[in-house]
Amino acid sequence: MNTLGPARESIVRERIARATGFTLIELLAALVLLAAPVRGDEPAAPRPVQSVADAMSLALPGTVELQGWLGDKLGLCLNRRVWAQNPEPLVAIIRNHHDNGDWRGEYWGKWYSAAVLGYACQPTPERRGQLEQVVREVIKSQGSDGYLGSYGEKDRLTVWDVWCRKYVLLGLLAAYDLTGDKTALEAARRDADNLIDDLERRKIKLVEIGVAELKGVANSSIIEPVALLYQRTGDRKYLAFAQSIIAQWNAPYSTAPQGIHLLEKALEGAPPLQNHAYAIMSCFEGICELYRATGDRQYLDAAVRFGQSVRRHERMIDGSASNHELFCEGARNQTEFLEKPQETCATVTWIKLCAQLLRLTGEPVWADEMELSLYNAMMGAMTPSGEWFGYFTQLTGERVPSFIAHDDLNLSCCVASAPRGLLLTPRWAVMTAPDGPVVNLYAPGTAAIKLADGAEVKIVQDTDYPVSEQVKLTISPVRKQRFTLRLRIPAWSKRTALAVNGEPVACEPGMYAKLDREWTPGDQVLLTLDLRGRVLPAPSGAPQLALMRGPILLALDNRLVQPTDTAVWLSADTDGIVQLKPLAAKPAWAWMAFEVPFQVHPSHFYGHYTTNLALCDFSSAGNDWSEKNLYRTWLPQPLFLGNAFPSHTWNLLNPHSAAEPRPVIPTRVQAKDATAKP
Numbered sequence: 105m106n107t108l109g110p111a112r113e114s115i116v117r118e119r120i121a122r123a124t125g126f127t128l129i130e131l132l133a134a135l136v137l138l139a140a141p142v143r144g145d146e147p148a149a150p151r152p153v154q155s156v157a158d159a160m161s162l163a164l165p166g167t168v169e170l171q172g173w174l175g176d177k178l179g180l181c182l183n184r185r186v187w188a189q190n191p192e193p194l195v196a197i198i199r200n201h202h203d204n205g206d207w208r209g210e211y212w213g214k215w216y217s218a219a220v221l222g223y224a225c226q227p228t229p230e231r232r233g234q235l236e237q238v239v240r241e242v243i244k245s246q247g248s249d250g251y252l253g254s255y256g257e258k259d260r261l262t263v264w265d266v267w268c269r270k271y272v273l274l275g276l277l278a279a280y281d282l283t284g285d286k287t288a289l290e291a292a293r294r295d296a297d298n299l300i301d302d303l304e305r306r307k308i309k310l311v312e313i314g315v316a317e318l319k320g321v322a323n324s325s326i327i328e329p330v331a332l333l334y335q336r337t338g339d340r341k342y343l344a345f346a347q348s349i350i351a352q353w354n355a356p357y358s359t360a361p362q363g364i365h366l367l368e369k370a371l372e373g374a375p376p377l378q379n380h381a382y383a384i385m386s387c388f389e390g391i392c393e394l395y396r397a398t399g400d401r402q403y404l405d406a407a408v409r410f411g412q413s414v415r416r417h418e419r420m421i422d423g424s425a426s427n428h429e430l431f432c433e434g435a436r437n438q439t440e441f442l443e444k445p446q447e448t449c450a451t452v453t454w455i456k457l458c459a460q461l462l463r464l465t466g467e468p469v470w471a472d473e474m475e476l477s478l479y480n481a482m483m484g485a486m487t488p489s490g491e492w493f494g495y496f497t498q499l500t501g502e503r504v505p506s507f508i509a510h511d512d513l514n515l516s517c518c519v520a521s522a523p524r525g526l527l528l529t530p531r532w533a534v535m536t537a538p539d540g541p542v543v544n545l546y547a548p549g550t551a552a553i554k555l556a557d558g559a560e561v562k563i564v565q566d567t568d569y570p571v572s573e574q575v576k577l578t579i580s581p582v583r584k585q586r587f588t589l590r591l592r593i594p595a596w597s598k599r600t601a602l603a604v605n606g607e608p609v610a611c612e613p614g615m616y617a618k619l620d621r622e623w624t625p626g627d628q629v630l631l632t633l634d635l636r637g638r639v640l641p642a643p644s645g646a647p648q649l650a651l652m653r654g655p656i657l658l659a660l661d662n663r664l665v666q667p668t669d670t671a672v673w674l675s676a677d678t679d680g681i682v683q684l685k686p687l688a689a690k691p692a693w694a695w696m697a698f699e700v701p702f703q704v705h706p707s708h709f710y711g712h713y714t715t716n717l718a719l720c721d722f723s724s725a726g727n728d729w730s731e732k733n734l735y736r737t738w739l740p741q742p743l744f745l746g747n748a749f750p751s752h753t754w755n756l757l758n759p760h761s762a763a764e765p766r767p768v769i770p771t772r773v774q775a776k777d778a779t780a781k782p
């Protein structure tokens with residue numbers, strides 16, 4: 105994906121922040137407070153936002169350019185999905201207030217926040233003008249009482265109203281962060297004020313309204329934009345409102361007679377509540393923002409423990425979670441047929457939450473998680489042309505396009521949301537710690553990172569990782585300079601070689617290699633990661649194995665392996681390592697394909713022999729998106745090849761009933777030239 109350089113205002117803001125020693129958030133809040141007109145109803149002397157500095161900061165917009173396979177995929181998503189979407193019908197949903205029980209009001213905010221991430225990759229004046237125009241149109245729809253949502257007056261606060269307003273607020277805040285335009289911030293304030301006042305006046309608890317089955321978790325996720333509003337305005341009303349939502353979780357209420365105690369249970373290390381997966385993860389994104397705003401350590405501890413709990417109990421082998429959109433003990437159950445597994449919105453929100461945890465803690469485990477989700481669940485959910493996504497992703501079955509939730513708009517929740525996860529990638533691929541750059545993702549491309557003193561370091565990556573294992577990084581400060589370059593050594597890379605200008609350097613899996621030295625323009629770092637095939641046992645203890653190669657999950661695909669009357673056992677050495685050989689005749693549809701040794705046991709305890717089967721990367725498996733193209737990740741031991749590819753599993757995925765036809769990509773959004781690059 106071609107990125108054109110940093111957005112100018114971001115550089116200015118960052119320079120001021122560096123010069124003054126304040127974080128960007130503190131400075132923005134201070135600027136807002138200084139510039140805001142004094143109104144009688146505002147606190148006489150708003151207290152400044154108390155903010156915690158991130159351990160690592162996301163790359164500034166436009167400073168990281170990703171190329172190669174990954175860059176092409178991001179470009180497809182940006183050009184075929186985000187920019188191909190006409191935002192006007194999404195704005196009209198808010199303008200016309202017709203939802204009244206529907207949830208289409210979320211679309212504009214999801215699209216807009218993805219488009220802002222996309223603009224950071226391609227900051228052209230035309231796109232900037234479009235983003236400014238679209239947000240102006242939304243703000244025009246704001247009622248005189250401040251309401252800005254998709255519901256008619258009598259239906260406000262019912263069903264999905266608060267959920268939709270959460271996305272409207274996130275869109276407005278993304279606009280404010282992009283342009284600094286105070287009218288967007290003011291519109292967000294007025295909508296939030298209307299919500300807070302309305303709840304108070306009508307004596308309604310936020311957790312008691314909306315869809316009863318969700319016990320208020322969807323509404324509660326408004327914590328995120330409300331905490332962001334507090335950071336940007338310093339108005340403690342928003343802090344109090346966000347904290348009141350957490351307090352509501354701890355008391356009995358109509359749909360949860362025991363309360364749901366999301367924060368307390370997270371602190372205890374309890375498994376995630378078996379409720380709406382991405383709404384709960386969004387609540388913890390909000391809790392991360394509360395920590396950033398207040399410095400209250402319990403918020404950080406709760407978010408980290410919740411993230412660990414998702415890893416342990418819910419995250420499946422390709423980096424997603426959920427069944428029927430709910431947490432489901434996914435780690436244990438993932439080898440079974442789940443009816444509606446791994447909502448793409450859950451993949452997106454898991455990536456976004458991991459990005460928050462990485463920023464706050466600087467722990468590389470969260471980047472390991474994002475890499476896994478990106479290359480497997482996220483990329484696997486995108487159609488080859490980038491114009492559409494799956495709603496659910498099966499670990500064994502077939503790829504099925506998301507159903508169209510709203511015919512008039514040709515959209516669904518996951519199609520609207522997916523680019524928010526994908527287009528975040530350049531921002532976390534290379535980050536900055538206080539003492540130097542952090543390389544989290546190895547992919548061909550360049551990064552221009554500003555050090556604490558304002559000097560720039562250019563990092564060029566020359567690699568086709570994760571296809572092959574070697575990454576060459578050229579580090580070029582403007583002149584000789586001492587700083588620490590951090591390189592993520594993934595936890596799975598047990599045998600890693602690292603050298604700086606030919607000198608070997610020790611490093612450990614699951615840690616950052618910290619290269620603290622005086623760097624000279626053109627210094628070379630050579631990193632060789634361990635891409636040997638490795639076997640992962642089913643967390644449930646079921647006799648099933650999965651095969652990984654670095655961050656890539658491998659899968660059987662019925663275009664590579666035909667059913668036969670043979671049973672096979674995956675052949676690994678005692679350390680769980682499988683010898684993989686690149687497939688000589690790799691088909692064009694596969695990103696990667698390998699010959700994998702399996703054992704055949706034709707007679708009881710003798711005469712065993714090895715046969716090779718071809719497996720491909722999970723994102724390529726099933727990428728014909730048809731009922732004829734079947735794949736499998738978990739491999740029962742033994743695996744009967746006559747029964748390796750269950751068919752018609754799309755019936756399990758249909759959102760409403762198995763009687764409905766198999767969903768298709770809407771004709772109107774189908775890419776005209778499916779093979780062309782963006």
Ligand SMILES: [Zn+2]
Pocket residue numbers: 447448449450495516517518519521
């Ligand atoms: Zn969704």
